[in-house]
Amino acid sequence: MNLYTYCYNDPINNIDPTGHFVIGIIPIIVGTAPEWVPVVAGVITTGITAVTVNETVVKPIINEFRDSNGAYTTNKPIAASKPNDAPKPTPKPQPKNNSTPKVVVNTQKKDDGPAFIYRLGNYTNTNLTPREKDVSGLSFTTVKPTEGKYLVTTIEQVCGTGVLVAIKDGATHVSVMPVNIFQMPEWIASRPKAQDNPHAFTLVLKSVVTPGK
Amino acid sequence: MDNDYKNLINNLSWDMPEFIQKDAIKRLLQIPEEEVPILTRISEKKCWENAAIVLKEIGYPRNKLALPGLIEWLQDMNWPGATTAADTLRKIDIKIIVPYIEEALLKASKEEDYIWITNIKELVINKMMLSESDFSRKEVYELLSLEE
Numbered sequence: 471m472n473l474y475t476y477c478y479n480d481p482i483n484n485i486d487p488t489g490h491f492v493i494g495i496i497p498i499i500v501g502t503a504p505e506w507v508p509v510v511a512g513v514i515t516t517g518i519t520a521v522t523v524n525e526t527v528v529k530p531i532i533n534e535f536r537d538s539n540g541a542y543t544t545n546k547p548i549a550a551s552k553p554n555d556a557p558k559p560t561p562k563p564q565p566k567n568n569s570t571p572k573v574v575v576n577t578q579k580k581d582d583g584p585a586f587i588y589r590l591g592n593y594t595n596t597n598l599t600p601r602e603k604d605v606s607g608l609s610f611t612t613v614k615p616t617e618g619k620y621l622v623t624t625i626e627q628v629c630g631t632g633v634l635v636a637i638k639d640g641a642t643h644v645s646v647m648p649v650n651i652f653q654m655p656e657w658i659a660s661r662p663k664a665q666d667n668p669h670a671f672t673l674v675l676k677s678v679v680t681p682g683k
Numbered sequence: 684m685d686n687d688y689k690n691l692i693n694n695l696s697w698d699m700p701e702f703i704q705k706d707a708i709k710r711l712l713q714i715p716e717e718e719v720p721i722l723t724r725i726s727e728k729k730c731w732e733n734a735a736i737v738l739k740e741i742g743y744p745r746n747k748l749a750l751p752g753l754i755e756w757l758q759d760m761n762w763p764g765a766t767t768a769a770d771t772l773r774k775i776d777i778k779i780i781v782p783y784i785e786e787a788l789l790k791a792s793k794e795e796d797y798i799w800i801t802n803i804k805e806l807v808i809n810k811m812m813l814s815e816s817d818f819s820r821k822e823v824y825e826l827l828s829l830e831e
Contacts, residue, residue, distance in 0.1 A: 603762070
């Protein structure tokens with residue numbers, strides 16, 4: 471590996487424990503106090519510019535995105551500046567009896583309209599569960615199929631689940647993966663029994679896709 | 684695997700500049716036959732589309748050792764290169780490809796991989812127009828009727 475490409479040559483603000491993904495260490499502000507935690511951050515080409523999620527729900531993050539020209543970008547969301555530059559957060563009242571972690575999703579639109587993505591196959595648990603080869607995510611495409619059964623959703627809907635993200639990582643290819651990429655193996659491992667005993671991610675994904683044909 | 688081939692395969696990534704991708708494709712066309720199967724075992728999906736193009740360009744018989752991998756590519760038609768893999772398989776002589784198809788069907792049946800079976804069926808029935816008589820064993824042909 472080119473040493474200058476490791477962590478985008480910024481090991482202070484990024485980590486890369488696996489060598490596969492750069493994980494950005496950026497701040498988010500949730501609840502009553504700022505939390506400097508790793509979060510999903512970046513620009514998703516077709517729409518969402520930032521997705522921030524409370525660490526109590528998710529931890530690591532993929533900071534590897536491409537801009538509309540196909541080039542990599544490490545743009546960080548408005549809410550995510552460097553720790554030293556961070557403004558003091560205004561304390562917000564904490565709701566009572568709120569034990570469920572809050573998921574905050576910032577879905578700033580980059581352009582008009584939702585970013586539709588498609589997946590060939592049936593509306594089944596198995597088809598919505600990744601295989602062993604899907605270590606980098608379940609494959610979707612931005613190209614509407616012209617034949618056969620397919621499923622449709624949008625990048626915004628997937629990211630809006632708070633536990634899954636859809637990242638456009640090729641000209642027409644979109645990978646759907648857990649916000650916490652380290653949960654990918656357990657999702658993959660659930661595939662043999664997905665039909666009868668689906669993983670929660672499968673059910674979440676199923677809840678935001680619809681049969682297109 | 685030779686380090687040269689590793690580097691060339693990395694250069695198949697769609698994130699690479701176009702001229703580097705094209706150069707990698709051109710140079711991988713010279714890959715020795717015994718090394719050809721590595722093109723079906725690449726972990727990085729960003730390289731798959733161009734790897735499928737290389738296997739298509741290499742053609743049969745030089746891609747013979749990659750035929751099982753090409754059929755495995757049909758497990759998910761959403762994968763980069765899956766359509767190209769199907770096109771490559773479709774152009775191979777029926778008598779040559781059917782034994783590989785039969786092996787794949789038996790494996791898919793054993794693994795209860797009905798999505799894979801459906802995709803193989805789409806290739807051999809709807810695209811290649813094969814019939815029961817093209818198969819050596821009727822019971823294997825009948826596996827094509829298994830669905831999710």
